[in-house]
Amino acid sequence: MRLLFSLALRNALRNTRRSFLTGLTIMLGVALLTCGISWTRGAFGGILEKGANVMGPVRLVTPEFAKKEQMMPLAENIVELEPILAAARATPGVTGAWPRLQMAATLTVGDDMGEHFALVQGAPPEWFSRALDLEHHIPNGRMFATDDAAAQQCAGGRRSRPPIDAVIGAMAATEVGAKVGDDLILGGQTQDGSLSAIKVKVVGISDLGSGPQNRFVYVSLATLQCMADIPTGATEVLVYGATLDDAIPIEAALAANPALSKLAVSRWDQRPPFSSISGIIGALQSIAAGVIVFITALGVLNTMLMSVLERTAEIGVMRAMGLRRGATVFLFVIEAIGIAAIGGAVGAIVGSLISYFILELHGINLGNAVNKLPPGLAVDSVIHGDWEPIMLAQAFGLGLVMAIVGGALPAIRASRIEPVEAMRARR
Amino acid sequence: MLSNLTLWFGAALAVMLTFLAPEARAATPTVTDLLDKIDANMTYDTRESYITMRVTKSDRVKEYKMHSYGRGQDEAAIEYLAPSRDEGTKMLKKKDELWMWLPSVEKTQKISGHMLRQGLMGSDMSYEDMLDAARWRSMYSGTVTGEETIDGRKCWKVELTATSTAVSYPKRTIWVDAVAYIPVKQQLFALSGTLLKTWTMGDIRAVGTRQFPYKMTVIDEVQTGSKTELIFDKVTFAIALEEEVFSTRWLER
Numbered sequence: 158m159r160l161l162f163s164l165a166l167r168n169a170l171r172n173t174r175r176s177f178l179t180g181l182t183i184m185l186g187v188a189l190l191t192c193g194i195s196w197t198r199g200a201f202g203g204i205l206e207k208g209a210n211v212m213g214p215v216r217l218v219t220p221e222f223a224k225k226e227q228m229m230p231l232a233e234n235i236v237e238l239e240p241i242l243a244a245a246r247a248t249p250g251v252t253g254a255w256p257r258l259q260m261a262a263t264l265t266v267g268d269d270m271g272e273h274f275a276l277v278q279g280a281p282p283e284w285f286s287r288a289l290d291l292e293h294h295i296p297n298g299r300m301f302a303t304d305d306a307a308a309q310q311c312a313g314g315r316r317s318r319p320p321i322d323a324v325i326g327a328m329a330a331t332e333v334g335a336k337v338g339d340d341l342i343l344g345g346q347t348q349d350g351s352l353s354a355i356k357v358k359v360v361g362i363s364d365l366g367s368g369p370q371n372r373f374v375y376v377s378l379a380t381l382q383c384m385a386d387i388p389t390g391a392t393e394v395l396v397y398g399a400t401l402d403d404a405i406p407i408e409a410a411l412a413a414n415p416a417l418s419k420l421a422v423s424r425w426d427q428r429p430p431f432s433s434i435s436g437i438i439g440a441l442q443s444i445a446a447g448v449i450v451f452i453t454a455l456g457v458l459n460t461m462l463m464s465v466l467e468r469t470a471e472i473g474v475m476r477a478m479g480l481r482r483g484a485t486v487f488l489f490v491i492e493a494i495g496i497a498a499i500g501g502a503v504g505a506i507v508g509s510l511i512s513y514f515i516l517e518l519h520g521i522n523l524g525n526a527v528n529k530l531p532p533g534l535a536v537d538s539v540i541h542g543d544w545e546p547i548m549l550a551q552a553f554g555l556g557l558v559m560a561i562v563g564g565a566l567p568a569i570r571a572s573r574i575e576p577v578e579a580m581r582a583r584r
Numbered sequence: 585m586l587s588n589l590t591l592w593f594g595a596a597l598a599v600m601l602t603f604l605a606p607e608a609r610a611a612t613p614t615v616t617d618l619l620d621k622i623d624a625n626m627t628y629d630t631r632e633s634y635i636t637m638r639v640t641k642s643d644r645v646k647e648y649k650m651h652s653y654g655r656g657q658d659e660a661a662i663e664y665l666a667p668s669r670d671e672g673t674k675m676l677k678k679k680d681e682l683w684m685w686l687p688s689v690e691k692t693q694k695i696s697g698h699m700l701r702q703g704l705m706g707s708d709m710s711y712e713d714m715l716d717a718a719r720w721r722s723m724y725s726g727t728v729t730g731e732e733t734i735d736g737r738k739c740w741k742v743e744l745t746a747t748s749t750a751v752s753y754p755k756r757t758i759w760v761d762a763v764a765y766i767p768v769k770q771q772l773f774a775l776s777g778t779l780l781k782t783w784t785m786g787d788i789r790a791v792g793t794r795q796f797p798y799k800m801t802v803i804d805e806v807q808t809g810s811k812t813e814l815i816f817d818k819v820t821f822a823i824a825l826e827e828e829v830f831s832t833r834w835l836e837r
Contacts, residue, residue, distance in 0.1 A: 232641065265691070342689045349639060349646050350706030351670070354689045386669065 161484060165492040168464065176496050179460040183500030184507065186453030187556040191508025191548055193445055199517065199543035201438045206401060207367070209425035210288045213257075213395025214404040215411060216423055217241060222392055223421040226429075229260055231348040234390040235420070241394055244416040250398045250407050255284035256391035258381040263344040264325075264333040264374065273333045275326075277343055277374045279381025279391075287397060291363060291375060295324060298337040298361030301377060321380050323357035326371035327364045335359050343374065347386035355384050366539065394420075401425075450559050457563025461493055465567040472571050473579020485572040486565075493564025494557055501556025505549045512544040612728055615742055619721040621765035625794045627719050630655050630825050634817040639707045642809045648705055659830045660715040670705070674835050677715040685835040692835055701752060708781060708804040708812040712752050720744070723751050731762075734769050735786070738762040753780065764788045764795040779805045791819055 169176045218226075222233035235241055238256050245254035257280040264273040282300065285291040292300040301322030323343075325335055335341055337359055344354045357376060365371055382388060398407050404424045412422045425431055465472070472485065480488075520541040631654040639646045649666035664673040672687035682695040701710045726744035733739065739759040746754045755773035760766070770783040781804055785797035800814040828834045 232644070342691060344686075344689075344693065347706065349641065349644070350703050352684060352686070352693065352705075354686045354691065354693070356689045 161488050162491065165488055165495060168468070168488075169492050169495055172464070172467075175460055175463065179457055179493075179496045180500035180503075182453055182456035182460075183497045183556050183559055184504035186449055186456075186559055187501045187504025187552045188508035188511065190446060190449050190555055191505055191544075191552040192512050192542070193449065194442070194548060194551070195508075195512035195517065195542040195544040196521070196540070197438075197442050197445070200540040201442075202543055203540065205426075205431065205438075208431060209401050209404070210397075211370070212425050212428060212431070213288075213393065214398060214401055214425050215396040215408045216425075216428070217245065217394040217396065217411065217417060217420045218392060218423075219419075220421045223423070229392075231258075231260060231346070231385045231387065231392060232350075234258075234348065234385075234387050234392045235394060236387075236390045238389060238391055238394070241417065241420065244414055245394060245396050245411065248396070248407060248410045248414065250403050250410070251396055252399055253283070253287055253397045255281050255287070255395055256378060257284060257393045257395055258378060258385060258387065258391045259393070260345050260381065260385060262374070262384075263342075264329065264335070265342040265344065266333050266335045266339050273329070275329045275333075275372055275374050277345070277376060277381060277384075279376050279378045279384075281378055284395065285375060288395070289365060289370070291324065291365070294365050295361040295363045298324070298359070300324060301360055301375065320358035321355060321376065322360045323380070324361040324363050324375040325359050326373045326375075327362055328368065328371035329374060330359070330362045335362075337362060341374075343376075343384065345384055347384070349386065353384050353386065355380065446555070450555060450562065453556075453559040454563035457493055457497070457560055458566055461489060461564045461567035462570070464492070465489065465571045468571075469574060469579050472574050473576045476574060476579070477576035482572040485574075486568040489568035489571055490561060490564045493560040493568075497556050497560030498553075501553045501560075504556060505552040508552055509544060509549055512542045512548070515542075517542040517544050612731075613740065615726050615728055615744075616721065618728070618740060618742060618760050618765065619719075619724065622760060622767055623719040623721050625765055625796060627657065627717055628654060628821050630823050631717075631819065631821050632823050632825065633819040636815040636817055637705070637707060637709075638813040638815070639705070640811045640813075641706075646706070653825055653829050654715075654717055655825060655830060657718045660717060661829050661834065662714070664705075675711070675715070676830065676832065676835055677711075678830065682711055682715070683832060683835060690836075692832065708802040708807075708810050709814070710752065713802070716752070723747060724756065732759060734759050734761075737764075737768060739768060761788065761795075766795055766797050768797075781805055791821060794821070 217235070219233045219235060222230055225233065235256070242254050242256065245251060257278065259276060259278050261274060262277045264275050282292075285300075301324050320340070323341060325333075325341065330336070333341070339359045341357050341359050342354055343357060344352070347353045357374075357380065363371070363375065378391065382390070396407060396411065398404060404426075408422055408424045411417055476485065518541075520539040522539045631652075633652045633654075635650045635652055637648040637650060639648070647667070648664060648670065651663045651665055653661045658677075658679045660675075660677045662675045664670040669688075672685075674685040676683045676685075680696075682700060684693045684695055685691075686693060695711060700712050703709065704711050704714045723746055724744040725747055726742055728740050728742050730741045731738065732741050739761055742758050742760060744756040744758060753772040754775040755777070757771040757773070758767040759769040761768050766785055766788050767783075768785050768788075770781075771779055772781040772783060774780055781802055783803075784801045785799070786801075787798040788795050789798055790796075796816070796819060798816045798819070802812045802814070804810040804812075826834075828837070
């Protein structure tokens with residue numbers, strides 16, 4: 158065994174340039190892999206976590222709403238919220254449950270109605286705090302107050318109406334030309350489909366860093382209940398646990414609760430767009446890692462194959478002296494692993510430094526590209542990496558895999574060399 | 585003797601047929617006759633009415649009270665009296681343009697294009713259905729295809745096809761009360777032949793010289809579980825209306 162190790166070491170040092178190039182290939186592959194894993198973890202992990210928070214880790218809706226969700230059917234609402242909220246909040250592991258209403262509306266500042274469209278979210282302030290941390294993302298103005306102005310607007314007729322507070326996303330505010338203090342008219346429909354409009358006062362302009370989220374208008378639940386003519390209800394009840402992983406047991410517990418049997422219960426990853434993209438994200442990560450491993454392994458294979466060809470006669474002599482096939486394979490694989498260990502270690506360190514100091518701390522700005530994503534995908538325009546110490550070991554391990562994959566074929570080839578033919582070839 | 589009798593019988597038969605033939609032809613009216621008589625009942629120079637509209641969607645029923653005005657084929661106005669959240673909402677139609685005054689925001693919203701064919705206040709009647717008073721004679725041609733009995737009333741069944749592309753329903757099958765000349769039942773079709781709505785009219789009463797249905801029911805055949813009833817609480821025709829009613833100034837008054 159010691160002989161094999163010393164032979165492998167001698168071989169690796171015999172052609173230092175080639176060994177250096179092999180090590181460099183592995184180093185680049187491992188560094189690229191570390192950065193790639195870090196960045197995709199940061200990007201997709203951020204999307205998933207933020208999206209799950211906005212969509213609700215677990216959600217309760219009527220079965221009819223679930224069927225026609227794309228059309229935002231306001232008529233398919235949960236009429237009596239209190240017993241549903243009480244049952245959800247009493248479920249083990251649940252840290253919060255809040256109702257939410259959401260509808261499309263036209264935004265008007267000035268006289269011409271219906272020029273701009275936005276999604277309007279209505280929920281208790283606690284939900285905005287839990288899901289969006291909205292109150293800390295209003296650089297201009299303040300959070301809306303929980304007042305009963307909405308109910309007074311709903312009273313109808315020509316009586317005077319107190320203003321209702323609203324926070325508008327920065328992008329929507331720019332599009333419609335709204336400033337803090339402006340009157341903003343939201344034009345939508347009631348649950349019965351008749352035209353409905355309310356006047357709100359812009360008290361804050363939010364910047365949640367995400368393109369889609371900056372196109373929303375945020376109001377109290379009572380405001381949207383007034384607008385949609387759903388006096389006591391909401392279309393969704395969103396249920397939260399301490400972490401996203403709690404969604405699985407909470408969903409199971411809610412689904413088994415007889416008090417909630419008439420509602421459809423679903424986890425965030427069972428609903429569009431995440432029901433389709435979470436699998437795609439995993440597949441993309443695997444494909445990207447596979448491509449990097451393959452290309453790097455190809456480099457190792459090329460180098461090791463050259464090494465085998467150069468040493469055909471020497472292998473023949475060793476085989477004639479009794480070196481068994483298994484030992485021949487081991488000799489070349491151990492040489493590849495030795496080079497990979499050094500290249501992989503350097504690559505893991507370099508990749509980790511880049512991941513941490515450039516990707517995680519600074520991030521990569523995707524600019525306006527994120528603004529065209531669907532509203533459920535709350536993607537920040539600056540994507541940060543997500544590096545963890547364990548990734549050092551993961552990347553180093555993958556470097557060794559690259560070496561084994563790349564070194565295996567030449568090693569097998571070497572083991573099949575017949576001693577007589579090899580010595581006759583004189584190489 | 586026999587030949588004389590035959591001659592006399594033949595002559596008498598010929599005279600009878602001569603007199604009866606026009607009667608027999610008049611028994612099935614022409615489409616233009618029917619449309620003229622329907623237009624005489626349903627269109628007007630001026631009209632003022634108080635209407636209750638009841639919209640049923642699945643198990644939810646919503647009731648609206650309206651005060652409606654109409655002048656000729658091109659002008660109509662509606663003010664909502666109830667429920668309280670819609671009180672003061674007004675609509676004004678002038679030719680092909682429609683404005684809606686929303687008191688909650690003190691704004692006038694112009695409704696145009698495809699929105700005119702959307703449900704009025706979420707009902708099964710579109711804005712056009714509610715406010716249109718055009719004469720059918722000028723919009724449709726067709727054939728009388730038979731005679732049927734609807735709710736004990738003898739009716740003429742008529743297949744109508746629009747003569748222009750600007751109408752809401754390119755095809756209609758109507759059942760016209762043979763006495764009152766009211767289309768007691770209508771099936772409204774899209775150009776593709778898809779049945780969109782079934783519209784029935786009942787509680788026919790004499791109002792002056794005309795017959796008028798005090799109850800209408802519209803069923804949306806595309807959206808199941810949806811029905812709209814229109815009950816005319818009071819209708820007055822040929823009434824002097826303020827000029828201001830048909831102006832945008834009235835909307836904001």
